Amino acid sequence: MQIVREPARMREVVQAARAAGRRVGFVPTMGALHAGHASLAAEAARSCDDIAVSIFVNPMQFAPHEDFNRYPRSFDADCALLDRQGATWVFAPAVEAMYPPDNATRIVVGGPALLFEGAMRPGHFDGVATVVHRLFQAVPADVAFFGAKDWQQTVVVRRMVSDLSLPIEIAVCPTVREPDGLAMSSRNAYLSPPDRSRAVALSAGLERGAELWSAGAAPHEIEAAVRDALGARGIDCDYAAVVDPESLDDLAVRDWAGPAIVLVAGRLGTTRLIDNAFLPRRPPGQLPRPTDQLPRPTA
Numbered sequence: 001m002q003i004v005r006e007p008a009r010m011r012e013v014v015q016a017a018r019a020a021g022r023r024v025g026f027v028p029t030m031g032a033l034h035a036g037h038a039s040l041a042a043e044a045a046r047s048c049d050d051i052a053v054s055i056f057v058n059p060m061q062f063a064p065h066e067d068f069n070r071y072p073r074s075f076d077a078d079c080a081l082l083d084r085q086g087a088t089w090v091f092a093p094a095v096e097a098m099y100p101p102d103n104a105t106r107i108v109v110g111g112p113a114l115l116f117e118g119a120m121r122p123g124h125f126d127g128v129a130t131v132v133h134r135l136f137q138a139v140p141a142d143v144a145f146f147g148a149k150d151w152q153q154t155v156v157v158r159r160m161v162s163d164l165s166l167p168i169e170i171a172v173c174p175t176v177r178e179p180d181g182l183a184m185s186s187r188n189a190y191l192s193p194p195d196r197s198r199a200v201a202l203s204a205g206l207e208r209g210a211e212l213w214s215a216g217a218a219p220h221e222i223e224a225a226v227r228d229a230l231g232a233r234g235i236d237c238d239y240a241a242v243v244d245p246e247s248l249d250d251l252a253v254r255d256w257a258g259p260a261i262v263l264v265a266g267r268l269g270t271t272r273l274i275d276n277a278f279l280p281r282r283p284p285g286q287l288p289r290p291t292d293q294l295p296r297p298t299a
């Protein structure tokens with residue numbers, strides 16, 4: 001496994017591999033790697049000959065009051081994990097290599113990027129899109145792998161790739177969870193032990209929401225159940241929303257059969273966590289019926 005620091009060098013080695021007929025997969029990350037990131041590399045290994053993984057904590061996607069400086073960094077352990085996963089290259093550029101001092105160009109994203117995380121964190125997705133575009137320039141792979149854990153990010157990236165006709169496929173991989181259901185995240189490291197045990201309310205709330213969905217609940221009932229699950233553990237809910245998985249718009253009543261996605265964000269002290277659950281298409285017999293016929297919560 002080779003560690004590459006220079007974008008131009010990275011581009012050269014990827015282009016050479018592709019010119020030799022090799023399929024190249026790319027996994028962008030901010031490091032502090034866990035089993036969720038490893039699953040993306042494993043998925044890349046299944047379908048590609050060479051894998052590039054970037055480790056770059058992107059200052060542009062953090063607001064000044066956010067956690068850029070304290071974001072966990074564990075480069076040596078990350079490299080050991082990626083070596084075990086069979087990565088070919090780790091791309092770890094310096095901030096100045098990605099953003100030379102005189103750089104003056106940004107990607108500004110609209111539509112679904114303005115909702116949810118985009119509304120809570122203004123400019124966040126412009127920073128994500130700008131760095132992903134720059135990373136795609138440095139790593140001109142056949143396919144890039146993203147986690148469904150950050151669903152809105154996958155929507156924003158796919159929209160950018162389509163709008164700008166970028167020559168790369170986007171693959172979305174399932175969320176990897178801790179045994180109790182909490183979605184793995186580098187930010188889980190911030191949680192105190194009591195907050196860590198409360199944090200399970202996000203995935204538990206989503207599970208309850210998915211159960212209600214299968215039982216025929218209306219979107220607003222699912223949203224209320226997810227908000228209640230967070231509220232019961234003292235977690236401030238930034239949003240809980242059942243939306244169209246592609247546009248992230250509210251579901252029109254005629255679309256209540258789905259598919260849909262329920263997105264949630266909650267705050268435990270200074271830590272913000274996000275999660276989501278896919279809600280598959282429901283057969284007509286399972287469309288919304290009176291609330292009093294719904295199953296009661298199990299816990």
Ligand code: AMP
Nearest residue numbers: 029030031036146147149150175176184
């Ligand atoms: P990050 O390092 O947090 O920017 O994440 C890098 C990539 O890993 C993104 O595509 C994330 O969606 C993905 N990822 C993060 N956590 C998970 C998880 N628990 N399961 C699957 N993918 C994840």
